[in-house]
Amino acid sequence: MSVEPQATSARLTDDELRTLHAHWRAANYLSVGQIYLMANPLLTEPLRPEHVKPRLLGHWGTSPGLNLVYTHLNRVIRARDLHALCVWGPGHGGPAVVANSWLEGTYTETYPDVTRDEAGMARLFRQFSFPGGIPSHVAPETPGSIHEGGELGYSLSHAYGAAFDNPDLLVACVIGDGESETGPLAASWHSNKFLDPVHDGAVLPILHLNGYKIANPTVPARIPEAELDDLLRGYGHDPIHVTGDEPNGVHRAMAQAMDTALDRIAALQRAAREDGSGERPRWPVIVLRTPKGWTGPAHVDRLPVEGTWRSHQVPLAAVRDNPEHLRQLEAWLRSYRPEELFDAHGGPRLDVLAWIPDGDRRLGATPYANGGLLLRELPLPALESHAVPVDRPGATRHEPTAVLGGLLEEVMRSTADRRDFRLVGPDETASNRLQAVYAASGKAWQAQTLQVDENLDRHGRVMEILSEHTCQGWLEGYLLTGRHGLFSCYEAFAHIIDSMVNQHIKWLRVTRRLPWRAPVASLNYLLTSHVWRQDHNGFSHQDPGFVDHILNKSPEVVRVYLPPDANTLLSVADHVLRSRDYVNVIVAGKQPCFDWLSMAEARVHCARGAGIWDWAGTENGTREPDVVLACAGDVPTQEVLAAAQLLRRELPDLAVRVVNVVDIARLLPSGEHPHGMGDFEYDGLFTADKPVVFAYHGYPWLIHRLAYRRTGHPHLHVRGYKEFGTTTTPFDMVVRNDLDRYRLVMDVIDRVPGLAVRAASVRQRMEDARLRHHDWIRVHGTDLPEVTDWTWDG
Template identity: 90%
Template sequence: MSVDTRQTSARLNDDELRTLDAHWRAANYLSVGQIYLMANPLLTEPLRPEHVKPRLLGHWGTSPGLNLVYTHLNRVIRTRDLNALCVWGPGHGGPAVVANSWLEGSYTETYPDVTRDAAGMARLFKQFSFPGGVPSHVAPETPGSIHEGGELGYSLSHAYGAAYDNPDLLVACVIGDGEAETGPLAASWHSNKFLDPVHDGAVLPILHLNGYKIANPTVLARIPEPELDELLRGYGHDPIHVTGDDPAAVHRAMAEALDTALDRIADLQRAAREDGAGERPRWPVIVLRTPKGWTGPAQVDGLPVEGTWRSHQVPLAAVRDNPEHLRRLEAWLRSYRPEELFDEHGSPRLDVLAWIPDGTRRLGATPHANGGLLLRELPLPALETYAVEVDKPGATLHEPTGVLGQLLEDVMRSTAERRDFRLVGPDETASNRLQAVYGASGKAWQAQTLQVDEHLDRHGRVMEILSEHTCQGWLEGYLLTGRHGLFSCYEAFVHIVDSMVNQHIKWLRVTRRLPWRAPIASLNYLLTSHVWRQDHNGFSHQDPGFVDHILNKSPEAVRVYLPPDANTLLSVADHALRSRDYVNVIVAGKQPCFDWLTLDQARVHCARGAGVWEWAGTEDGTREPDVVLACAGDVPTQEVLAAAQLLRTHLPEVSVRVVNVVDIARLMPSGEHPHGMSDFEYDGLFTADKPVVFAYHGYPWLIHRLAYRRTGHAHLHVRGYKEIGTTTTPFDMVVRNDLDRYRLVMDVIDRVPGLAVRAASVRQRMEDARLRHHDWIRVHGTDLPEVADWTWDG
């Protein structure tokens, strides 16, 4: 459907048009003022250079389009009493959304010193992109926002995440045409195949085509309209076009487009909820074409600006030094006729406020954009129901993620009525041994189904799409609007969302400093199918570096756990699912793994984060150990215990301490991370001067980086993944990376004073075992029997 402004018939009366235009002009005026001014906000005197900021930072180009959308969303929210949220995708739309929040009063309610008068307007202007002020993006500081505009591509997946399990919520999503070129956004269009019209809200995408990015035209703005329509229809949407540059005509067209779209959404929801319609809906999408930098300077210094890439940031860049630019800026500001929009005190006039919704219906005041206000405690069951029996360490084996899957099944079941927990992942739920959840909820799916399909469910809350970007965006939107969830992923491929989790961590760090932002449920990753058991898939599937990436980020917001068995995984997962405002990364195996600790022992050990496993070592408590064998991760833990057993057999006189680390941040100094150890604690655990041989799940240099300031760092030797991988046997993976039990024994002999000569024959036997392994697997294709059949007999 096209609502071309040159052809559409008027549906707004003159008073409605006048008040909508007044609001839009006021928002435009405030947007320009934020970019340029630090004084004289109402132009009560001629504009002078000292009224202008010395550094002009901000983005005008997208602002008038966003102001138009905000203005018209106000109208439909008010007339239809809608419960609405808007995700603002264009990267630098901060001036527009802040301006509208100030006009509706939600900004002043959040920041009482920025009053809705001339003094408050002056503060509003000066603080924008100013030291000690607010960013140019739609940032955490912006009321009504759940989406950081600093990186593009995630707006639509965030919008769908917000809509899932929010049946009464309309989520409008403004997608910039630059953002529309990104891979994550392109995949996000498929989210409508997972939107349940019965239990979920509606997402209304508004594709804003103003034609340009920073310096180049945009693809979707330059392809023929029929081709764009084919693309959008192929994604499952029916497009409604609003095109033009005449304000009155665009207002009328935008009002008609929104009314048409919302009527259609209401009809689709009614058909599904009341009539039992089962076919997948075709949801509307609005394509809004307006000039970039609309209503700004048409030309500057003889060059076209409005409608071109030159309006992207600051159209008049030399205002303080160029009198002509200063004159043009004042004329631009006065073109909005501010005296009609604000009274003598600087407060918005009644015409400007005519369409502002009431209370929490305002976009800047909706609790859905401050999800912690809506968050309820997750009903987690007692862990004793799922814990595995451990009569003695290493006597039994379980699949840790399989055990966790049973707990998640009951979490899914206990939230069936309230619908505020989702499990997301890229087509790997069963592969990651979490398939027990299907007993409580199938997989969300609105597309075609066949008889051979399993567990597909129109109302399901397990979400699988082979796009890590989309999974991440869904879960972020879900959490930011007050719900809970877990992201399960192959360890090697979670790197795909590196930049997305960066933005979420930054968001959490900022919101912790905003008292009005209520804490939200943590973003929880379960990384499995990990590096040491991707022997069948090979080198492409072997990468444990996400932990390194996470531990580079804000210490107050990130946590990394490496539980070594099923019961420790239960304890860690229970803690993570209860936590708030963190990114928790849990790395756990899905293959059968030895059970080392009872549930009570696991709880104590996980609370401690790192500790001595007295039953595994040989120290007698009368003196310091000769060596510390440390481990973090399930496979490294097994190799350390096997090495400890070899040492007990071959070198019983050597006093060995075994330390297991679950919470990797414990290795950091207490002043650098809330979970870090003091030097006193660290030296007590690892000693100050004895050799420490550390078997680590990931890249070994991370451990060195975390512990480099410790007294005993010179004695720390770390084994881990050295980017040596292939398709091979499980034990060959650790051998290739020098993490195997035989190498660890050799490391002890090489580092404990006096052993190099005294234990030369033992070292030789260890080397021979490695060579025997090498020859065995190339003949038999399996690991040595002494490895494959190994058990702990301590």
């Protein structure tokens, strides 16, 4: 369906057109003012160089199109009394969204010093991209936002995440044509196959084609319209086109397009909710074509600007030094006729405000964009009902993530009516042993089903798509609008969303400093199918580095946990699902592993974050240890305990301390991370001068980086993953990376004074065991019986 401006002239009355155009002009004026002005906001005197900012930062090109969308969303929200949210995808649309927020009054309500008058307008202009002010993006500081403008490619998945389980919500999503070229955006078009028209809200994508990125044309703007339509229809959307550069015609076309789209959405929802239709809806999408830098300078220095890439940022770059640029800027600003838009005190006139919705219907005031206001406590079960019994350490085995799956199933069941918890992951829920959740909710799916399919559910809340980007975007949008969730992923492939988690961490760090932003549920990752048990999939699936990436980020936001068994995993999961405003990473195995701690012991140990396992060592509290064996992670824990057992047998006089670390940030100094230890506590745990052999789940240099300031750091020796991997046996993975029990015993002998000579024969036997392992697996294809049959007998 193509809606051309001349075909829709009857839809708006002249009075409606006049007031819509007034609002759009006002928003454009305020957008230009933010980029350029630091004084004389109403142009009550001729513009002079000192009225202009010394550094011009900001982006004009996308702003007039965004202002048009905001204006017309106001109209339909007011006319239809809609609950609506808009995700603003174009990278630098800050001036437009801030301008509209100020016009509707939400900016002043949020920041009372930026009043809706001349003085407030001056503050609004000066603060934009100015030291001590606000960023040029649609940032967390912007009322009504859940999407940072620098998150290129993620807008549509965020929009769908916001719509899930919000049946009364319309989520508009403006997608820039540059953004539409990205891989994450391309995959997120498939989100409509997961949108339940009964229990979810609606997403209205608005693909804004202004033709250019920073310096190049965009693909969707240059392919034939029919080809673009084929692409959008192939994704399952019905396109509605609005094209033009004559404002009155575009206003009329945009109004009809919005009405057509919303009528279609209402009909589709009615068919599903009232008539019981099971047909997958074909949702509308609006394709909006307007010139880049619309209404700005047509030419600058005799070069074309409006409608070209030259309008992307600051069309007039030398205003303070070039009198002609200053003249053009004043003419540009006055072309909006500000005296018709603002009264003598600088407040918006009634025509400008005619279509502003009331109260929290305003886009800047919607509580859906401040999700902490809507957040409810997650009903979590008593951990004892899911805990595994542990009478003594190492006597039984369980699959930790399968045990967690039972808890998540109960959470899913207890939220069935309120629908505010989702589990997302890239096709790995069952592979990661979380399939117990299917008893409470199937997998969301709106496309075709076959008899052979299992656990597909039109109303399901388990989300699987083989796109980590889309999973991440869904969950971020879901959390930021006031719900809870968990992202389960193979450890090696969490790196795919490195950039996305960066942005979310930055978002949370900023919102923590905004008192009007209510805390939201934390973004929780469960990384499993991890490096040490990817022996079957091989080298490509072996990468534990996501933890390193996370721990580079803001200490106040990030947390990393490595529970060593099933009960500690339950305790950690309970903690992170209750937490707010964090990014929590849990690394836990899905293969059977030994149960070390009872539920009561696990709670205490996890609360402590790092502690001595007295039962595993031989110091007996009577003297200082000769060596500390430390571990973090399930496989390293097993190898350390096996090494401790060997040392007890081979060197019974050696005083060994075993320390297990669950919360990896505990290794940091207390001044660098809220969970960090003071030097006194750290030295008490690890000693200041005794050798520490640390078996770590990931890359060993991370532990050195965390502990490099400690007094005992020269005595710290870390074993971990060193990029030696292949398709092999489970134990060969640890041998290849020198993390195995035999190598750890050799490290102890090498580092404890006096043992090199006294325990030379022990060391030799350990080396021999490694050589036997090498030969055994190449003959039998399995690990040594002494490894596969090992049990803890401490």
